[in-house]
Amino acid sequence: MENQNDKRKKPLLTLVIPVYNEEGVLAELHRRLSDVLKNMPVHVEMLFVNDGSTDDTLKYLEDLRTREPRLCILDLSRNFGKEIAMSAGIDYAQGDVVVIMDADLQDPPELIPQLYAEWQNGFDVVYAKRLERKGETWPKRVTAYLFYRFMRLFTNVALPEDTGDFRLLSRRAVESLKKLREQHRFMKGLFAWIGYPQKAVAFHRDPRFTGYSKWNYFRLWNFAIEGITSFTIAPLKISTYLGLLTAISALIYALIVIAKTLIFGDPVKGYPSLMVVILFLGGIQLFTLGIIGEYLGRMFNETKQRPLYIIKDYIPGDSFAANHDQPKQKEHHE
Numbered sequence: 122m123e124n125q126n127d128k129r130k131k132p133l134l135t136l137v138i139p140v141y142n143e144e145g146v147l148a149e150l151h152r153r154l155s156d157v158l159k160n161m162p163v164h165v166e167m168l169f170v171n172d173g174s175t176d177d178t179l180k181y182l183e184d185l186r187t188r189e190p191r192l193c194i195l196d197l198s199r200n201f202g203k204e205i206a207m208s209a210g211i212d213y214a215q216g217d218v219v220v221i222m223d224a225d226l227q228d229p230p231e232l233i234p235q236l237y238a239e240w241q242n243g244f245d246v247v248y249a250k251r252l253e254r255k256g257e258t259w260p261k262r263v264t265a266y267l268f269y270r271f272m273r274l275f276t277n278v279a280l281p282e283d284t285g286d287f288r289l290l291s292r293r294a295v296e297s298l299k300k301l302r303e304q305h306r307f308m309k310g311l312f313a314w315i316g317y318p319q320k321a322v323a324f325h326r327d328p329r330f331t332g333y334s335k336w337n338y339f340r341l342w343n344f345a346i347e348g349i350t351s352f353t354i355a356p357l358k359i360s361t362y363l364g365l366l367t368a369i370s371a372l373i374y375a376l377i378v379i380a381k382t383l384i385f386g387d388p389v390k391g392y393p394s395l396m397v398v399i400l401f402l403g404g405i406q407l408f409t410l411g412i413i414g415e416y417l418g419r420m421f422n423e424t425k426q427r428p429l430y431i432i433k434d435y436i437p438g439d440s441f442a443a444n445h446d447q448p449k450q451k452e453h454h455e
Contacts, residue, residue, distance in 0.1 A: 134163040134237070135216030139206035141172040143224040144181050151185060153230045161234060163218075166438055168193045170210045173200030186436060193438045198431040204306040207286060209430045211298055219290045227326050228287035235322050236289040245317035248281060248288035251326045268345050275355035278313045281321060288312065302429065304422045307351045350415050357416065360409040367405055371398075 136154065140147070151167075158165050171179050171194065179196060186192045195213055197206065207221055218240055222228040232249055239247040269282045286308060290298070297315045313319075349356065 131162055131164050132217040133166060133215060134158075134161070135166040135168055135214040135219045137168050137170065137207065137210030137214055137219055137221045138224050139170045139172055139203050139210060140174060140178050140182075140224045141200065141203070141206075142174050142176045142178060144174075144176045144178045146224055146226060147178065147181050147185065150224055150226060150230070151189065153226070157230045157233055161237065163237070165191045166193060166214070166216055167191050168195060168210050168214055169224075170195045170197065170206045172197055172203065172206040183436075191438050194434070194436040195432065196434040196436075198433040201430050203286075204308050205430050207308055208298075208306060209432070211290075211295055213435070214295060217292050219292075219295050220288070221290070222287045223285070228285065229324065229327055232287075232322065232324050233289075239320045239322060240289055240291060242320075243318060244320040245291040245294045246288060246312060246315075246319040248284050248312070248319065248321055250281060250321040250323050251283040251285070252323050253325070264345070268349075271349065271355075272310075272353075275349075276310075276353040278310055280310060280313050281319075284309065284321070291317070293317070303351070304425075304427070304429065305347055305351055305419050306429075307347050310351060346415065350419060354416070356412045360405075360412050363405060364409060367402065371402075 138150075143150075154167065167189070169182050169192065171182065179194070182192070182194050186194060193213075195209055197209065201209075210221070211219065218237065220233055220236060222230070222233075228249065236247045236249070269280060272278065272280045290312075294315060294317055297317075298311060301311055301315075
């Protein structure tokens, strides 16, 4: 039997798994995780973050907890969204290394040993990179391509393409992320922003084990807006340049009209063209106001200084992770 000193020689690996109405996949997820982790030279903490599930996800986790001593449950008071749920899991993770993954088994647990091996090679952030985007419609693929190109062109963050949230983080990367407390969180950008040596591990993404994706086009659009406005003021600059270009064009057109009237005696006419110009300018103004409003809204939310999340309950594990100093149950993390 291992003594306490032998135990401490093994690193502690924390799995952060946000769940929202995932009761149908949890049994298979736990089975595959157990098969993978039993062959790794690590102690394990399985931290499930229940993001306000309305099905029996929490009930199943509590039942599984009676059979799996390494399992921890972080139950949020309501649905705060995946980005916040990941942040909560990162705050509570005790591991020397932390692996973040989805519960739907599109992120294969069998890839974890490869991520861990790259951490042993000295990388602080090891992210899984999809080799293809199977099952996605062409509009989604095109918009994803344009989004990554925009982010690369207008931000100082090297956002890797075709990556999700499936990745491994070293302890110092986790501590750096815990210092970033903005309300509007685009985690893929934050993972890249902290820097440190990073490495991609390619994989084939599996289809969902059961159920359907909660991400429709509207949510994906808002998610893209979140990412853009969180990491660049390029939209404000674009609206400025667009307004300047429109003003210059209007000045040139006005000079042409004046010249034609004075030199050739052409009367000023064209009610339809006048309406087109008015509507065009009105559209630009509303577009610009909308962009300004997005940034002002984010500033307003930041000034309120509300906690990122509220914890309804926290159930720590009984494995070796429990021998570390566990965070006390708390309502929020500042």
